[in-house]
Amino acid sequence: MVARKTSASETPKMEPPVVLVVDDDASMREALNDLFGSVGLNTLLFDSAPALLQSKLPDAPSCLVLDIRLPGVSGLDFQSQLVSSNINIPVVMMTGHGDIPMTVRAMKAGAIDFLTKPFRDQDMLDAVAQAIDRDRKRREKDKEMADVRALYDQLTPREREIMALVTSGLMNKQVAAEVGLSEITVKIHRGHVMRKMAVRSLADLVRLAELLDLNPGKISRV
Amino acid sequence: MLGFPLAAVAFSLVIFVIDAFVNIHIAIAVLYVGVVLLSLNFCERTGILAVTFGCISLAVLALVIQHGFDPSKEALARLLFSVVAITITGLLIARISSTTETLRDQAELLDLTHDAIFVRNMNDVITYWNRGAEKLYGWTAQEALGKNSRYLTRTSLPAPYEQIRQQLFETGHWEGELVHYKRDGTNITVASRWSLQRDERGVPAAILESNTNIEDRKVAQEKLMHAQSELAHVVRVSTLGELTASIAHEVNQPLAAIVTSGEACLRWLANGTEHIDRVKLGLERIIQNGQRASDVVRRLRALAKKDDFKRADLDLNEIIEDTLPLVQREILRNRISLTLTLAPNMPLIQGDRIHLQQVIINLLVNAIQAMSDVAHDRRLVIETTVNDEAKAVVSVRDNGHGFAPDQQNRLFGAFFTTKTNGMGMGLSISRSIIDAHGGRIWASLNEDGGATFRFCIPTQTELVS
Numbered sequence: 001m002v003a004r005k006t007s008a009s010e011t012p013k014m015e016p017p018v019v020l021v022v023d024d025d026a027s028m029r030e031a032l033n034d035l036f037g038s039v040g041l042n043t044l045l046f047d048s049a050p051a052l053l054q055s056k057l058p059d060a061p062s063c064l065v066l067d068i069r070l071p072g073v074s075g076l077d078f079q080s081q082l083v084s085s086n087i088n089i090p091v092v093m094m095t096g097h098g099d100i101p102m103t104v105r106a107m108k109a110g111a112i113d114f115l116t117k118p119f120r121d122q123d124m125l126d127a128v129a130q131a132i133d134r135d136r137k138r139r140e141k142d143k144e145m146a147d148v149r150a151l152y153d154q155l156t157p158r159e160r161e162i163m164a165l166v167t168s169g170l171m172n173k174q175v176a177a178e179v180g181l182s183e184i185t186v187k188i189h190r191g192h193v194m195r196k197m198a199v200r201s202l203a204d205l206v207r208l209a210e211l212l213d214l215n216p217g218k219i220s221r222v
Numbered sequence: 223m224l225g226f227p228l229a230a231v232a233f234s235l236v237i238f239v240i241d242a243f244v245n246i247h248i249a250i251a252v253l254y255v256g257v258v259l260l261s262l263n264f265c266e267r268t269g270i271l272a273v274t275f276g277c278i279s280l281a282v283l284a285l286v287i288q289h290g291f292d293p294s295k296e297a298l299a300r301l302l303f304s305v306v307a308i309t310i311t312g313l314l315i316a317r318i319s320s321t322t323e324t325l326r327d328q329a330e331l332l333d334l335t336h337d338a339i340f341v342r343n344m345n346d347v348i349t350y351w352n353r354g355a356e357k358l359y360g361w362t363a364q365e366a367l368g369k370n371s372r373y374l375t376r377t378s379l380p381a382p383y384e385q386i387r388q389q390l391f392e393t394g395h396w397e398g399e400l401v402h403y404k405r406d407g408t409n410i411t412v413a414s415r416w417s418l419q420r421d422e423r424g425v426p427a428a429i430l431e432s433n434t435n436i437e438d439r440k441v442a443q444e445k446l447m448h449a450q451s452e453l454a455h456v457v458r459v460s461t462l463g464e465l466t467a468s469i470a471h472e473v474n475q476p477l478a479a480i481v482t483s484g485e486a487c488l489r490w491l492a493n494g495t496e497h498i499d500r501v502k503l504g505l506e507r508i509i510q511n512g513q514r515a516s517d518v519v520r521r522l523r524a525l526a527k528k529d530d531f532k533r534a535d536l537d538l539n540e541i542i543e544d545t546l547p548l549v550q551r552e553i554l555r556n557r558i559s560l561t562l563t564l565a566p567n568m569p570l571i572q573g574d575r576i577h578l579q580q581v582i583i584n585l586l587v588n589a590i591q592a593m594s595d596v597a598h599d600r601r602l603v604i605e606t607t608v609n610d611e612a613k614a615v616v617s618v619r620d621n622g623h624g625f626a627p628d629q630q631n632r633l634f635g636a637f638f639t640t641k642t643n644g645m646g647m648g649l650s651i652s653r654s655i656i657d658a659h660g661g662r663i664w665a666s667l668n669e670d671g672g673a674t675f676r677f678c679i680p681t682q683t684e685l686v687s
Contacts, residue, residue: 027483027507030479034482034487035483038497097474117478
């Protein structure tokens with residue numbers, strides 16, 4: 001673990017995951033609620049896509065179990081909407097009778113699985129577990145990213161410049177020549193960068209720079 | 223039949239012999255009146271007049287034979303007296319004869335018709351029975367006359383007898399269908415027309431009943447009805463075919479819920495017995511959904527069934543609510559907003575449930591398909607009302623592409639369709655179904671786009687009033 005605030009990155013693991021169910025059929029919603037309840041998963045039930053969009057979603061690893069045929073906005077259209085508005089909840093798609101084009105479209109848009117009703121409970125639970133796992137990982141990554149970004153934001157413009165150049169593989173001397181400072185000053189800045197970014201080795205710093213997608217050209221514009 | 227002329231000739235001979243050869247000083251020739259009267263039985267008008275003239279000639283001849291060409295005044299007076307009596311009788315008889323002839327001609331005309339015609343007095347005793355009646359029922363006039371017509375033919379009336387009689391007294395006429403039994407014990411349906419005959423004082427005197435055998439017509443009509451139901455069935459099944467995807471979903475949905483609930487129950491049970499309430503809840507849902515699936519199947523089976531027209535008391539609101547689940551999915555799938563406005567306390571109508579469901583499904587499917595090229599805001603309005611004539615009205619309104627004004631009259635014709643793969647039978651069948659219910663179906667264009675299809679059916683309250 002690179003980030004110092006390890007507690008922050010571990011909190012999501014403790015948050016109970018939530019399954020968001022969108023189906024216009026009340027009995028299907030209730031049955032899914034029962035099924036997920038029996039394995040200790042929390043659920044939120046919605047009868048339409050707009051109903052889900054209008055409500056406040058929980059800050060927890062979650063997945064969306066979506067019926068492909070919904071009144072108003074269809075499941076497939078809703079999935080596209082989510083993708084285009086950068087909502088990255090993994091989707092498990094359900095359908096009464098799926099045809100191949102439908103399946104292809106759903107999977108291309110990033111659906112975890114495509115289940116035909118009636119499905120085997122284990123298939124659904126496996127798909128949901130996989131989806132939640134993926135979401136949890138995404139959330140962890142997002143969290144780490146946010147932490148690194150917060151550390152990076154503490155750097156001064158000069159330190160950012162030095163960090164970019166150092167992590168691009170230049171020696172202190174080369175960096176000094178590049179920015180027109182003495183080698184000593186570069187060393188001091190570099191020390192500040194290492195401390196502020198909470199890393200001990202250059203290798204760790206390089207990894208963070210990759211995470212932040214830094215390159216010298218970018219930095220000069222900051 | 224030869225008896226009457228022979229008797230007349232014999233009688234005239236006797237009179238002539240006595241008149242000509244026996245001197246008794248009385249006006250024996252007056253007895254020729256008897257001969258003239260007898261002639262009524264075998265002569266018509268001219269014959270009677272000839273007989274009268276013959277009798278007068280015989281009387282004159284007898285006078286000449288007995289008294290020569292110079293008879294006494296008394297003999298002449300006797301002759302004159304006889305001639306006057308014979309002439310008056312002859313003329314009267316001739317007139318009666320011509321009246322009887324007219325009557326007989328009329329009676330023959332009645333005999334010529336194929337209709338069964340009989341007259342009965344106000345106590346239903348038959349007083350006239352034509353040949354048509356003899357042929358239709360099998361009883362001869364002699365057998366029928368004097369009998370009570372209602373007992374003889376075991377008449378089944380379409381309404382209480384008192385009611386029919388009342389109408390007859392008020393309007394002088396009554397028409398309706400009756401079932402009569404024939405002499406051989408079989409029954410026949412006849413179209414019956416009654417007219418009331420009044421005497422000169424205006425008191426009802428007799429009823430003329432004219433009956434036409436409509437058994438053939440009825441059989442043909444029944445065959446037609448049967449053919450129509452067969453056709454309706456074919457169209458119904460093909461409409462259901464169009465709805466297959468929707469209906470399959472409608473059955474699959476509860477089945478999927480059952481499977482999932484069942485599996486959830488097993489998992490709750492595997493977790494131990496403390497979640498027995500969740501298991502109970504799940505089982506209740508399973509039962510509910512099982513019934514839901516079987517309801518869809520029941521509706522479907524009823525619609526797919528091949529059945530002849532059946533009449534029952536029906537609530538149109540209930541029929542609409544029962545029909546909607548079959549097309550609900552189609553409405554959702556096409557993103558149509560449905561408004562259902564059902565009149566409270568809808569009066570009952572008489573009709574066939576399945577056939578009316580078929581009409582409603584047909585109108586709904588048409589409306590849904592008419593809106594397929596409307597980009598957004600598709601609206602379907604189903605409404606029931608009772609109009610001023612106390613008829614139940616169902617209207618189905620869409621905002622689809624409507625129809626061209628010149629198509630209005632052809633919409634309900636057979637094989638007329640605006641769909642690329644339509645049979646053009648739906649509305650045509652719908653119309654014959656509504657016709658069979660004594661109702662009317664029509665279409666109109668909405669001012670703000672789309673079309674409205676309506677049908678109305680007489681209600682029980684209307685029929686009573």
